[in-house]
Amino acid sequence: MVKFVGRDEELQNLHQLLQENNQVLTERSRSVAIAAILGMGGLGKTELALQYAMTQRENYKGGLCWLQAKVEDFSVQVVRFARTQLDLKPPEEFDLPAQVQYCWRNWREGDVLLVVDDVTDYQEIRPYLQGASFRFKVLMTTRKKLGAAIKQLSLDVLQPDAALELLRSLLAETPGRIERELDVANQLCEWLGYLPLGLELVGRYLAKKQDLSLLKMMGRLKQKRLEQPATVNPEADMTAQRGIKAAFELSWQELAEDDNLLGCVLSLFATAPIPWNLVEQCLTEKDEDELEEIRDDKLLNLHLLQRKGEGIYQLHPLLREFFQSKFTGLEQAEEFKRSFCQVMVAVAQEIPETPTLEEINAVSLAIPHIAEVANNLIQYVSDEDLIWPFVGLSRFYQGQGLYTQAEPWRAKCLSTVQNLLGDNHPDVATSLNNLAFLYQSQGKYDQAESLYLQALELYKRLLGDNHSSVALSLNNLAALYESQGKYHQAEPLHLQALELYKRLLGDNHPSVATSLHNLAYLYYSQGKYDQAEPLLLQALELDKRLLGDNHPHVAMSLNNLALLYKSQGKYDQAEPLFLQALELRQRLLGNNHPSVATSLHNLAYLYESQGKYDQAEPLLLQALELRQRLLGDNHPHVATSLNNLAYLYESQGRYDQAEPLYLQALELYKRLLGENHPHFAQSLHNLAGLYKSQGKYDQAEPLLLQALELDKRLLGDNHPDIATSLNNLASLYYSQGKYDQAELLFLQALNIVEQSLGANHPNTVAVRENLAILRDSL
Numbered sequence: 001m002v003k004f005v006g007r008d009e010e011l012q013n014l015h016q017l018l019q020e021n022n023q024v025l026t027e028r029s030r031s032v033a034i035a036a037i038l039g040m041g042g043l044g045k046t047e048l049a050l051q052y053a054m055t056q057r058e059n060y061k062g063g064l065c066w067l068q069a070k071v072e073d074f075s076v077q078v079v080r081f082a083r084t085q086l087d088l089k090p091p092e093e094f095d096l097p098a099q100v101q102y103c104w105r106n107w108r109e110g111d112v113l114l115v116v117d118d119v120t121d122y123q124e125i126r127p128y129l130q131g132a133s134f135r136f137k138v139l140m141t142t143r144k145k146l147g148a149a150i151k152q153l154s155l156d157v158l159q160p161d162a163a164l165e166l167l168r169s170l171l172a173e174t175p176g177r178i179e180r181e182l183d184v185a186n187q188l189c190e191w192l193g194y195l196p197l198g199l200e201l202v203g204r205y206l207a208k209k210q211d212l213s214l215l216k217m218m219g220r221l222k223q224k225r226l227e228q229p230a231t232v233n234p235e236a237d238m239t240a241q242r243g244i245k246a247a248f249e250l251s252w253q254e255l256a257e258d259d260n261l262l263g264c265v266l267s268l269f270a271t272a273p274i275p276w277n278l279v280e281q282c283l284t285e286k287d288e289d290e291l292e293e294i295r296d297d298k299l300l301n302l303h304l305l306q307r308k309g310e311g312i313y314q315l316h317p318l319l320r321e322f323f324q325s326k327f328t329g330l331e332q333a334e335e336f337k338r339s340f341c342q343v344m345v346a347v348a349q350e351i352p353e354t355p356t357l358e359e360i361n362a363v364s365l366a367i368p369h370i371a372e373v374a375n376n377l378i379q380y381v382s383d384e385d386l387i388w389p390f391v392g393l394s395r396f397y398q399g400q401g402l403y404t405q406a407e408p409w410r411a412k413c414l415s416t417v418q419n420l421l422g423d424n425h426p427d428v429a430t431s432l433n434n435l436a437f438l439y440q441s442q443g444k445y446d447q448a449e450s451l452y453l454q455a456l457e458l459y460k461r462l463l464g465d466n467h468s469s470v471a472l473s474l475n476n477l478a479a480l481y482e483s484q485g486k487y488h489q490a491e492p493l494h495l496q497a498l499e500l501y502k503r504l505l506g507d508n509h510p511s512v513a514t515s516l517h518n519l520a521y522l523y524y525s526q527g528k529y530d531q532a533e534p535l536l537l538q539a540l541e542l543d544k545r546l547l548g549d550n551h552p553h554v555a556m557s558l559n560n561l562a563l564l565y566k567s568q569g570k571y572d573q574a575e576p577l578f579l580q581a582l583e584l585r586q587r588l589l590g591n592n593h594p595s596v597a598t599s600l601h602n603l604a605y606l607y608e609s610q611g612k613y614d615q616a617e618p619l620l621l622q623a624l625e626l627r628q629r630l631l632g633d634n635h636p637h638v639a640t641s642l643n644n645l646a647y648l649y650e651s652q653g654r655y656d657q658a659e660p661l662y663l664q665a666l667e668l669y670k671r672l673l674g675e676n677h678p679h680f681a682q683s684l685h686n687l688a689g690l691y692k693s694q695g696k697y698d699q700a701e702p703l704l705l706q707a708l709e710l711d712k713r714l715l716g717d718n719h720p721d722i723a724t725s726l727n728n729l730a731s732l733y734y735s736q737g738k739y740d741q742a743e744l745l746f747l748q749a750l751n752i753v754e755q756s757l758g759a760n761h762p763n764t765v766a767v768r769e770n771l772a773i774l775r776d777s778l
Contacts, residue, residue, distance in 0.1 A: 004051050006162025017151045018137045032132040036140040039155035040303035041247035042197030045141040047239045049115050061110025069119045075100045101131040116140045145301050157194035170203030174210050181214040193317035197240050205230035225321050248322040251302045259298040267323035268340045272368035273308045281343045341380045344373045348392025354552040355399040356588040387427050401594035401630040403442050410435040429458035440480050443636040443672050452477040471500035482522050485677040485714050494519040513542035524564050527719040527756050536561045555584040566606050569761040578603040597626035620645045639668035650690050662687045681710035692732050704729045723752035727767050746771040
């Protein structure tokens with residue numbers, strides 16, 4: 001016998017309903033307790049009623065009476081049961097209703113459980129129950145809602161653990177079979193929608209075929225769907241006497257043509273909650289009231305559809321399969337598929353490049369349905385809209401920093417467009433550009449550069465040199481070169497992009513603001529602070545005016561302006577901007593976002609520079625954890641977090657904690673960015689500083705010399721970072737007593753910082769003080 005699992009709570013609730021519920025059927029005080037188990041076909045309503053009858057039989061001294069509502073007339077079954085099981089002899093001259101009443105009056109003493117299985121019309125039964133006394137408890141199973149007057153127990157599918165346990169019990173004769181393919185077993189339960197009938201049918205089928213793997217069974221189900229023999233033929237000893245499709249067919253037969261049509265349209269959606277407004281958009285020719293009536297009075301009433309929340313509905317996976325099998329017979333099938341795709345494309349087009357948390361939440365329920373279009377219905381999307389399902393999906397995930405979930409959609413977009421539109425199409429260039437941008441966000445710079453170059457060449461060839469897409473491509477390639485420390489290659493591209501945007505879009509456009517911002521950040525990276533500041537201020541003003549104060553681009557502008565002020569030693573101006581940027585990002589993007597990690601890191605960097613180590617450390621740790629979780633361990637931003645946390649520990653004299661972090665950061669930069677990158681040079685410099693602090697001068701010197709040579713080659717001779725390298729090398733020589741060499745380097749460093757940062761910058765003051773200490777020693 002199959003183990004009965006996952007319904008203990010339902011059994012208790014059912015008993016409670018029958019004990020508490022008294023449905024008054026006449027004007028007199030005589031009453032009968034009535035409860036109903038309801039739900040879609042295949043949930044095990046009959047099995048639950050049977051299990052209840054078996055477990056509670058001792059409480060029903062008057063007997064258990066099981067009737068089949070659809071077999072023959074209810075009254076005939078009652079009278080036959082009374083004659084054969086209770087030895088009652090209703091007078092034959094009485095008509096059937098009177099004979100039933102005679103049976104109620106003369107029934108065996110004690111409480112009675114009367115089970116009526118598969119009720120489709122309660123009103124046919126109701127008159128016969130009027131004469132039954134309070135000791136009768138009536139339990140019905142039904143696929144329909146019977147009205148608010150009757151206490152009802154709505155049955156749902158099994159929980160995943162219970163479903164797996166049911167499958168395991170069915171395969172008990174081959175121990176370990178589930179455990180050997182546990183992942184596949186869970187997938188099998190999920191595909192069957194945790195429906196008890198489906199699980200029992202497939203489990204029994206597998207039990208008969210002991211050499212059939214669960215993986216192969218899964219493949220057969222996916223191929224033949226509800227026509228697969230395992231789902232069709234119940235065994236003789238099963239409670240259910242129909243296969244899955246046959247069980248659903250009973251409800252299908254009760255639907256009118258328009259009802260069937262709505263069910264089929266719903267099957268186009270993914271197996272996920274469906275916002276009803278999307279259904280209405282797919283059926284604009286139908287009146288809203290009419291659709292609601294079909295939904296509520298037919299599909300919901302027959303449990304062919306589930307209500308999941310306000311305005312949210314869902315089909316069971318196997319019911320979806322059933323409705324899809326019916327779709328092939330509809331004349332309008334192709335038209336409905338195109339309409340469904342148009343609705344999903346329109347939703348995808350509304351997802352911005354940098355979605356806020358509010359925008360993410362607003363569209364999240366539509367995402368599985370957009371994915372359904374991208375995966376299975378893309379042939380019904382017009383050529384001009386072909387990229388949009390993929391673009392919308394990737395923006396949804398990429399906008400949350402979920403790069404690994406965005407990447408397959410970017411890649412699939414490219415391959416789909418190439419297959420359907422050919423290699424020489426602007427959408428191919430756009431797909432290349434979008435995939436490259438994702439790789440850049442992941443720190444995969446070599447992969448990104450190749451795609452950016454392909455996209456730029458294709459845009460120029462197809463659209464000409466004077467097109468906004470060309471400006472976008474130039475801008476993105478420049479930003480990549482900047483990330484790689486290739487500043488001399490980046491600057492002319494940024495300037496070209498800015499000039500092109502202004503000429504094509506005018507001065508008041510968000511793309512112009514972005515271009516100004518990117519050029520400013522390049523100047524900041526080169527230590528050209530005087531050139532960077534007016535561009536950052538201009539970009540910030542433009543973003544606020546065009547996008548409003550509450551936009552991720554505004555947060556980015558605030559953050560980068562704060563970075564500039566911090567580098568200039570204007571800490572009082574930097575802190576409020578960092579705090580504004582952090583608050584804005586947390587509010588717009590949520591706490592789990594890479595941009596929030598960046599804001600936390602930068603604010604900590606400011607506090608670290610001010611010696612506020614207690615405030616800096618928790619922020620650095622929070623930023624590191626967030627970056628590792630969102631970006632993975634192999635990302636340049638993770639290396640930056642490790643490097644700065646190590647610097648904090650070094651500043652506090654916690655050398656044993658600092659060194660392994662410095663080494664991790666150095667190895668990560670080397671592997672991800674190569675040895676010709678400013679970040680690698682900075683990491684060498686910081687590790688050398690640690691060794692100097694520990695008196696390990698022989699280990700520090702070669703690293704400082706390597707960092708200085710690299711900085712000069714990458715940044716030029718007059719970058720503030722060069723002054724830092726010179727200052728630290730000079731400090732090392734001073735510690736070694738090499739005063740002449742140290743003085744020369746201090747003087748060079750002082751000259752650079754006075755010119756680039758000004759006489760009152762903290763770095764300038766520090767170099768000047770170091771030089772004074774040296775001269776005092778001399």
